[in-house]
Amino acid sequence: MMRSLYSAVSGLKNHQIKMDVIGNNIANVNTTGFKKSRTTFATTLSQTLRGASASSADATGIGGTNPIQIGLGSALSSIDQMMTQGSASSTGEDSDLMINGPGFFVLQQGSQTVYSRAGAFHTDSDKYLVDAAGSKVLDGNGDPIKMEDDTTSFTIDSAGAITEIDSDGNSTTDKYIRLATFANDTGLTSIGGSYYTPSNNSGDPVFYSADDAGYPAGTTLSSGNLEMSNVDLSSEFTDMIIAQRGFQANSRVITVSDSLLEELINLKRS
Secondary structure (H helix, E strand, C coil), X not given: CHHHHHHHHXXXXXXXXXXXXXXXXXXXXXXXXXXXXXXXXXXXXXXEEECCECCCXXXXXXXXXXXXXXXXXXXXXXXXXXXXXXXXXXXXXXXXXXXXXXXXXXXXXXXXXXXXXXXXXXXXXXXXXXXXXXXXXXXXXCCECECCCCEEEEEECCCCEEEEEECCCCEEEEEEECEEECCCHHHCEEEECCEEECCCCCCCCEEECCCCCCCCCCCEEEECEEECCCCCXXXXXXXXXXXXXXXXXXXXXXXXXXXXXXXXXXXXXX
């Protein structure tokens, strides 16, 4: 009975974590560039009541027996970020960019380099290309992208090349948006603000730009579009029901185990 109590408590904790993850996914259903997370569980150690035995070589002997074990609950195995492509949302703004395929925008946030899939950019009062938080978009050399003083408009092609047009109608293409990829992008650390930083398990960033070797195969930029969240509400609601039922079932195990313990106590009193 005590084993069932401990197992049920571990189940309650894990299903609460699953609900926390689902709640965060749903809260960010309309967050630009957001990547949903999923929760997986694993078994804990089992208590072995009897070990396995080998079969007798004698045809008339006793056959082998399997081990007898009682599981002691569940444990959180992982919370994985799902880096699948989100749907496109058309904005009509030339400075808004969506990455089709793998890759991350590279931005300078103060003295820190951060990575993001959110491409809602604009130029600030100093002509720097920045996101909503003021982080500066970096070019192929790793420098902040700054438009020329006489630039009146600009376009960005699918390879990340920026073409500036001045007041006289002359065009210049000499700035290129840098992208980065990681060997294991699900291993990136989310730091809020739709930003990621490398971790020990993500690998080091590999940089790409049109003025170097170009973007990796299958990766392009789409100007005038933003990548929306990859959260599927129907899946989240289904997972929510499953998590709720799991939580209720584990609560029921605790209730029944408590009743059995109460019966034992009453036997002692009688």
